[in-house]
Amino acid sequence: MKISSVKIISLLFFVLSAFYLYTAHQIQVFTFDEDAPFNARTFPIYLAYVGMFFSGLKILLPEKLSEEVNHKVLDYKKVSFLIIIMIFYGLTILRVGFFLSTSVFLLLSYYFLGERRWKWMIIFSFPFVALFMFLLHGILDIYLRDPLLKLIGVIG
């Protein structure tokens, strides 16, 4: 018997709800609140039961419509690259600074998505970020941490 992906997701949701229920029971409440009609645990506990109910129904009820996805036509490679670049961007934004990390993030994203017109790629990365930073930092007075630009004396 083939189990559909939606049923697997529903099963995972059932497990998540069960884990949520377990965690909800672990919430430390004040002693005087233990037997109160409502405390910090009440709503999450009901919620976990509702989650288990709906995901349970989805697992048990027969599927009338095919809900499978054709994975062969999906471009997982490019999406994975983009996610890795975004994580890299998140890791560098505070350490390297907004200007360089954002410009490199944009440049790499254009490249991995198949763009090869370097002139436009450069224009829409370094000068574009510089203009964006000027708007935020210079006009709207929003502080942007940038150790690199501070080091070379561009921002104070």
Added chain:
Amino acid sequence: MIEGILIGLDTALSLKNILMVMMGCFFGTIIGMLPGLGPMTAIALMIPITYGFDPATGLILMAGVYYGAVFGGSTSSILINAPGVPGTVATAFDGYPMAQQGKAGKALAIAAYSSFAGGTLAAIFLLFTAPSLSKVSLAFRSPDYFALMILGLTAVSAFSARGQFLKAMMMVVLGLMLASVGQDSLSDITRFTFNNINLTDGISFVLVVMATFAMSEALMIILRGTDPSRVAKAISLTELGSIKLDKDETKKMLKTIPRSSVLGFLIGVLPGAGATIASFLAYGMERNYVNDEEKKKFGKGSVHGLAAPETANNAACSGAFVPLLTLGIPGSGTTAVMLGALLGFGIQPGPRLYMTNPEIFWSVIMSMYIGMVILLILNLPLIPYIARILAVPRTFLIPMILFFSVTGIYLMSFNTFDIFLMIGIAVVATLLRLYKFPMPPLILAFVLGGLMEENLRRSLLISDGSFNFLWDRPLTAIILSGTILLVSWQTYKSLKK
């Protein structure tokens, strides 16, 4: 009410707010033209910007984006048969054939005039009904609110995803679970933080909206290999022709607009049933109303067939503001995003909003009208030029959406943990969307989570832990009966399939 209108006009007509409506309409039109990127993505991308303004200006900007996105969706429906948003699918039935007959300019003008008239009439309905409804809703107590929120979440689940009720309900639970992370509002006890200090204040609403809409939409486009900008390229090459309407066409529109406005507004007020349902119903209703000769023209470029859905979808957009402004409960995903933004401003929409913050209440209503005028005067003649701006390749468009999402959230907290959390939520949301798990119910539940828990707490404390509060008050019992009917109907429909 006159005083309120004057307050609203005073706020809405300030130079800053007019500029905001213009900017919102322009930006909304651009995003609305791109298939897949609807009003929710457009508003999500705007939220970090709105936090730099006062609440009235922020909400005016978002309302402008909302209308602009619906108008942008109509443009791509008419010109190239590619609806940008689901609410404009019915527009393509007669708009596209009209454009193929060389009357693209006329079709756009009919859509713009109908949208304008529908939105204006609905804004007038809103003007008269909202204050009265606010007074009525003062009679609502915590059990009624709790029941109403359950009804709203069930209705959005029932209507937002056809035949996917159980999946939508699972998304509601997921949204409520995400909302429960962080400090409990009453006892300050931390929940589901797993000792991570970054989660103590809970998960930011903007983060969830950006992740589930803007970022996940960008990832979906790459995953599926679609190119949203091809629509804009096609539009920019389309010859529009004259935008002038003759007497006969105007006469036909004048008959259609009033009935479609009323229908659209009433559908918009209902929780869950938004612009999409309103436009289809109006199209069907109009077909029944016209004579046999006109009936034959439906699907081949009928003026009635184009004016009806366009009037109704704009009227529904205004109608959707009624439950938001009067009860503080959004009836759709888009108004849920607006509610979240308002809560971020520290404003609680509801029956007291028009007493405590009249400038917000009235200026939003007034700016709707101003937004309609701007769409008519500015956007209609500018359509080919807007499309040309938009005809950027997706290799540039997608990184820009990702950049604005990441930067938007970074500028709000300056915390890289939020960036990673957003990426994580976006990846999960993309996978869920791939298997047709709808996101609007998740957003609505996330926004309502705190209010729902608060009202359940009050109700249970009043009834000393008993669930009798669910049927003690007739109003609560009626609302809950509505929910039960809706669930039974959905179950019957799925079993029948």
